[in-house]
Amino acid sequence: MPGIYLGAILFSLIGMMLIDGKYSLALRVAPLRTTMAVLGGTAFFLAWDLVGIVTGVFVKGESPLFVGVMLAPHLPLEEVFFLLFLSYLAVVMFAVFERRAAARARRRETPAVERGSA
DSSP states (O other): OTTHHHHHHHHHHHHHHHHHHHHTOSTTTOHHHHHHHHHHHHHHHHHHHHHHHHTTSOOOOOOTTSOOOEEETTEEHHHHHHHHHHHHHHHHHHHHHHHHHHHHHHHHHSOTTTTTOO
16 A cells, blocks of 8 residues: 555654644744754755665665655655654654753752652
């Protein structure tokens, strides 16, 4: 069934956007910085893929799940969306871990008496 792989990537991307929006992790907090980081990461990994394709390290396998649109030899359309998702996931996860580290630091700074402990 052509398009299943692209559909799964887009489904995951939308889910990540919903999680990001609900918890205000990246895009709501810094839309320009998030967009630039995601596009920069996508461009970096796309260049990485192109180098891998030129050197013969990366080749496109055959699968009935691909849409069939090739942007370059051995570079299916799905790869761009996967790299976009991968970059966005990295930004969102960085925001999650940054927020958790800040919360831990605040808890350490709060004296035990204020937290209700004896």
